[in-house]
Amino acid sequence: MTAAEGLFVLEGRPTAQLIADQLREQIVQGAFRPGEQINESVLASQLSTSRGPVREALQRLCQEGILVSRRNRGVFVLELAIEDIREIYAAREAVESTAAAALLDAGSKSTRDTGLALKRIIRDMAKQVALSDWRAIARLDMDFHTTFVAGAGNSRLMRIYETLAAESRMCIFNLEVSYPRIDVLVEEHQNILDLLEAGNREDLFKAIKRHMQKAVEDLTAASEDNEIFA
Amino acid sequence: MTAAEGLFVLEGRPTAQLIADQLREQIVQGAFRPGEQINESVLASQLSTSRGPVREALQRLCQEGILVSRRNRGVFVLELAIEDIREIYAAREAVESTAAAALLDAGSKSTRDTGLALKRIIRDMAKQVALSDWRAIARLDMDFHTTFVAGAGNSRLMRIYETLAAESRMCIFNLEVSYPRIDVLVEEHQNILDLLEAGNREDLFKAIKRHMQKAVEDLTAASEDNEIFA
DNA sequence: CATCAGCAAATTGTTGACAATCTACAGTTC
DNA sequence: GAACTGTAGATTGTCAACAATTTGCTGATG
Structure with a gap:
């Protein structure tokens, strides 16, 4: 058996995971309202499959915490309260x-590769800020942080963070927060990158902490004039 | 309808979660070898149910990372390498x-309640150390850390930590590590508790860091003379 | 008119059967 | 004898039908 370059296993990933990934993307983009029930049958027909694989995917998302399952009642999209925002960002x-x-x-x-990738994301972010494309900005915001964590090379941290990132996107979308501090958004991320490349440990930690605190403040402020929250 | 205290919904948890919890406990206790395939049919008959619910539970554990799924081949118990130990403890x-x-x-x-619970666990731990009951010691070790994290009152941190604790128990069991530093085990946990109650922030962080580093050292040392690892 | 029992529709939970795929082994060919 | 091919067994992946439960409604009853 000779190794052939450029060939890879076809569709190697299990079906339930593929469905779960698609559904997660739909949920964080707001295709389902918080608290809304997910109907297995209609979802199965939309994906032109049966309820079996769909149920398996739903169980994955329940374990992840994006959906909640109630016995004999079905699965529902997670409802986010203010306390959840604090938890997620902590x-x-x-x-x-x-x-x-x-x-x-x-x-x-x-580390250098990560820095380059982050630099590129910030450049794109500045571009989208000029265009006021909120959806793209939100995506790039998450890309920045996901790339940052990916750079650490810890697959468990990465897996954990992907769920947290998904929940963050749910917060941002459901609250329809349009980045109130748009002017400092690029600046804050650039600051984090600068501190990383400078190797300024303590200030980097502080910058991350402030970044998260500000996000919580923005989101909680937005949640007060929003019917979704109690 | 009057609200009755002390009553709770009977068997409110979904089946897949119940099966997943049972199976997780079996796995971390070493009922399955690392890399071993989980046969859906035999597991279903053991639980006197059909393959459907079993598959749903397996998907949950795949999402958690304790099992790995390979398309058209089934799910297998996670194989831990030295790098995984470092990831888990980081x-x-x-x-x-x-x-x-x-x-x-x-x-x-x-916080005070957490301190009391931790104190009780340490007392039990000292008792089991005297009896040299390794299984009980390992369980109490995890109980200590789980209780510690639970005290923070962040459900997401807790959910994350439960998976990490399960993986830690897999490490300990698979490597058959019998706590080489048995004499300082109680002492180390007591030290963490003391620093917590004293409110000594920096030293507490350092103690936690050292506790984890020592664990990695013990486990990696044990993994070198063990056929499971490469 | 309020309340409650009972019924009907919808949805989830479960099951067994069938299809697709992989693995191992035997047989064949060079 | 080595390597390849083909087949048999086992296991996973998928599906549609059935059972159980919940929910909302209807109507009887005080």
């Missing part, structure tokens, strides 16, 4: 700080 | 440090 700070420490400790090629 | 340090910060910031009744 957890994000924990993960990002650890990723930052790992990036600084590594301090090699992978 | 993530645990992140979560526990954040929980510690939250506990210190709260500094109220919940």
